[in-house]
Amino acid sequence: MYGYDLLVVGSANADLVIDVERRPAAGETVLGGDLAVHPGGKGANQAVAAARLGAATALLARVGDDGHGRLLLDSLRTAGVDTVGVLVGGAPTGVALITVDPEGDNSIVVSPGANARLAPADVRAAVSLFLASKVVSAQLEIPLETVVEVVRHLSPDSRFVLNPSPPQPLPTEVLAACDPLIVNEHEARVILGESCVSEDPAHWARLLLAKGPRSVVVTLGAQGALVCDSSGVTRVASVKVDAVDTTGAGDAFTAALAWRLGAGAGLAEAAAHAARVGAAAVTKRGAQESYPTAREVDLL
Numbered sequence: 520m521y522g523y524d525l526l527v528v529g530s531a532n533a534d535l536v537i538d539v540e541r542r543p544a545a546g547e548t549v550l551g552g553d554l555a556v557h558p559g560g561k562g563a564n565q566a567v568a569a570a571r572l573g574a575a576t577a578l579l580a581r582v583g584d585d586g587h588g589r590l591l592l593d594s595l596r597t598a599g600v601d602t603v604g605v606l607v608g609g610a611p612t613g614v615a616l617i618t619v620d621p622e623g624d625n626s627i628v629v630s631p632g633a634n635a636r637l638a639p640a641d642v643r644a645a646v647s648l649f650l651a652s653k654v655v656s657a658q659l660e661i662p663l664e665t666v667v668e669v670v671r672h673l674s675p676d677s678r679f680v681l682n683p684s685p686p687q688p689l690p691t692e693v694l695a696a697c698d699p700l701i702v703n704e705h706e707a708r709v710i711l712g713e714s715c716v717s718e719d720p721a722h723w724a725r726l727l728l729a730k731g732p733r734s735v736v737v738t739l740g741a742q743g744a745l746v747c748d749s750s751g752v753t754r755v756a757s758v759k760v761d762a763v764d765t766t767g768a769g770d771a772f773t774a775a776l777a778w779r780l781g782a783g784a785g786l787a788e789a790a791a792h793a794a795r796v797g798a799a800a801v802t803k804r805g806a807q808e809s810y811p812t813a814r815e816v817d818l819l
Contacts (some may be wrong), residue, residue, distance in 0.1 A: 522575065523601070523651050523652050524566075524569070524652075524654065524778055525576045525577075525652065525778055525781060526604075527562050527563075527569070527576065527577070527578050527657070527774075528579045528661070528665070529563070529580060529658045530539075530561050530613055530661055531560040531563020532560030532563070532613040532615045532629065532632075533559065533587035534557040534613070534615045534806060536617045536618075536805070537551035537552060537553075538551055538552035538621075540618075540619075543618075544597075548681075549763035550765050551618065557806060558591045558593075560634070561589055561684065562661070563594070564722070565674050566774070567598040568767075568770060568800070568807075568810040570598040571598055571810045571812050572601045574781075574813075576599070577601040577604055578600050580604070580605050580661075580763075581641070582633060583609075583612035584608045585612055603648075606641060609633055610734065610753055611632045613635075614632060616628045618628075623762040623764050623765050624765060625671075631661075634660055635662060638664075639664055639665050643668065649672045650674050652792055653781035654678045654781040655669060655673055657669050657682075658683070659686070659756035670696040671692075678698050681693065681696075681697045681700055682770075683700065684769070686702070686706040687709070699734035699735050699776075700735050702727065702738070703718070703737070703739075706736070707723045714726055721741060721747075723737055724746075724752050735747040738772060741757050743756045743757035746779050753786075755794055756791070756794070758795050758798035759798075760802050764804045765803070767806025767810075771793075771811075773793070775792055775795035776790055776792070795816050799816055
């Protein structure tokens, strides 16, 4: 009997956000608006997004023993995330420096902090969480060796979802466990490397599938998404909204898709639901603060 719909293994950051008229070029200084501090990090974002939708969610992560760490723990608990797996100490809490332009597009620089200390030994110590979870989701804002250890401790019947962000080459062992591998255009190009000779995202999806994942999802922003498995490639339509801030929208998409897969939905159905969740998220500022409840998604 599973105790969690979703276990997220990943990062927890404080997001330091500044609105700018335009993002600076190299060597240029641009004045921005007032600094805002929000709870973030891809792991914590996914956990909060899933919990807001109604999923029984746990997070395995590491934060510092500082004000930013307390901010993150408060946000997680308020959303209903089980924080039994959130370790405290070892380094300052990770920080993301984010600039947001008037169109809602963002640029992000991450200082990993405590996220870089989430180690394979922490995964081994949390084996009971893995055994209790239908779906396990991870990203790459924690060490790759820790993600490898996650794959090695999956329950035989659980499903593994990976968003390789920030992107880097992935071991065969990790790729083979992904169901699905979720990438945006930039991440797809990095992982494919020299084999990415086409401008057709459907071609990227097929090439990525050939690398070993059980399924692949390529997100295309306002153009929707593509899902790919052994049956072929299917396009999932986007939901048209007025975007205010895209920060964390990809994390909301991944969390919603992972949860729906664990509930028994097919890949295309889960991706269509995730597209609605991601669309709802970009209509509000911030990452975790913008994530919708199931009722808000239904209204959209």
